[in-house]
Amino acid sequence: MQTLVICIDRDNDLGEKAKLGTPIVGREANVQAAVALGIADPEDSDTNTIFGGIRILDELRAKGADSEIVSFAGDKNVGVISDQKIAEQLETFLKMNDVQRAIFVSDGAEDETLVPIVQSRMKIDSVKRIVVMQSENLESTYYILKHVFSDPKISQTFFVPLGLAFLIYAIFLLARYPEGAVVGILAAVGLYMLYRGFGLDDIVALEKERLWDAFLEQRMVFISYTAALLTLLVATVYGAIEVWKLYSAEGVWYHGTLTLVSVFINASVWWYAGALLLANLGKIFDLRMENRPIYKNISISLFVIATGLLFWGASTYILATASLSEGVTNDAALALQYFVYSITIAVLIALAGIKYTMSNQSLGNEDRVKGKRKNKIM
Known part of the structure; x- marks a missing residue:
């Protein structure tokens, strides 16, 4: 085929919410996948990503281009594991299909970190970001905060250090040694920040998956x-x-x-x-x-x-x-x-x-x- 439209779901919402396996190849299959994901979670932006890819596919076919659409999904542990899964799916697809160039479709900067991975295996003509226009009411502070804290990646970063601090303080109070609570809280939060700052969470998640496979x-x-x-x-x-x-x-x-x-x-x-x-x-x-x-x-x-x-x-x-x-x-x-x-x-x-x-x-x-x-x- 001449052009491949690639839709990326890095955190595997298609698998976690719509219970679909990837890669999803073809226009009809992607329409069904987008509808299933939209029903499972109407607020998920990956639905719009797939529909945006379908529109691009229709435009290419209207011009007479030999094109196809495929959706790849990674893993809920966003990082090394999810990127490896998408890379493996892409390599398997390219072995079975002769693709000359691609158009990369995503819903934001996080998915676009995979552009170098795709670009190392094929030529990318364009990167298209699908941005959802929202009404004024939906852009209220409450809505934004609600959805920010419901995101596992953000909630873990915010709530885990806070939870550790409260837990350590309670333990030192039960031990009747409140003076040591400050030292314990600072040490625990500092270790957690180093853990996340050095990207050890990706390494731990990868090793945990390997250990489970073993x-x-x-x-x-x-x-x-x-x-x-x-x-x-x-x-x-x-x-x-x-x-x-x-x-x-x-x-x-x-x-x-x-x-x-x-x-x-x-x-x-x-x-x-x-x-x-x-x-x-x-x-x-x-x-x-x-x-x-x-x-x-x-x-x-x-x-x-x-x-x-x-x-x-x-x-x-x-x-x-x-x-x-x-x-x-x-x-x-x-x-x-x-x-x-x-x-x-x-x-x-x-x-x-x-x-x-x-x-x-x-x-x-x-x-x-x-x-x-x-x-x-x-």
């Missing part, structure tokens, strides 16, 4: 990831308890922030390392079952051990100089030797991992070259 497919990585998450929880609690012992005894001004951080690292570093090794062990097991190479994962395990040695050696030396270590590591000079030894051993382990990876990559490249030669001879 559970359904009965892969070992589900068990290893679950064990790793529980180990991370134990590591955090154990490290926090050790820090609290010192903080409640003399306070941060007596020991210093660096010392308290070193106590947390020294107490929990091998728990964290063990959690990462557990997660990687599940990947290695599944890769072996699928007869796929595992050298990269083995190298990652070696790097985890090397990093754990570095943090353990550094924190042990800091605690020894602060006279907080027990046993043989209480001697600062001996702790310094341990630190030097940990650096040396960590470097050797890291070099072994790099050497192992490079040797296996070279063997893999040689096997691929031999395979290509055999194919040419045949």
Whole structure:
């Protein structure tokens, strides 16, 4: 076909509200989809997007152009997951159809973030944004606020930090320690803002979907990831308890922030390392079952051990100089030797991992070259 009219529903309202699967190909199918979505939610702007695409399709066909319309939908977890689903649907459609150019139709700037994804696979002649004209009454402050807060993306950003603050304050009041409520609220809200600011919500949603797929497919990585998450929880609690012992005894001004951080690292570093090794062990097991190479994962395990040695050696030396270590590591000079030894051993382990990876990559490249030669001879 000459021109493809592409309608984008990034948050999958077609699937969540109208219970329709995508891609939806053809004029009649899209008319039915728009009507079904309009009945399910008359206020959804994606309905107008599809109708706008149908109008563009009719104009192109009236001019004699060989054109078609298709609607793609992503996922309610807007971001990496939804964009990947739309990209997969687009690639599958292009494999089955010869498309020369496209017209991109959306209802706003959020859907238009997918323009580069589509443009990397085909030529886009035009980007059309469908804007719905509203009456004066509908543009009132109440209507706008009502619909803003009913949007899950906005309500989560606004209500979750507020809910966390109220919940933490109530917990500290029940514990009869209201002085700590301000610190707890600031810490929780700060962590949440960092979580959203760095885009970790997309990563967590993607990993959650992968973990659920692993559970359904009965892969070992589900068990290893679950064990790793529980180990991370134990590591955090154990490290926090050790820090609290010192903080409640003399306070941060007596020991210093660096010392308290070193106590947390020294107490929990091998728990964290063990959690990462557990997660990687599940990947290695599944890769072996699928007869796929595992050298990269083995190298990652070696790097985890090397990093754990570095943090353990550094924190042990800091605690020894602060006279907080027990046993043989209480001697600062001996702790310094341990630190030097940990650096040396960590470097050797890291070099072994790099050497192992490079040797296996070279063997893999040689096997691929031999395979290509055999194919040419045949």
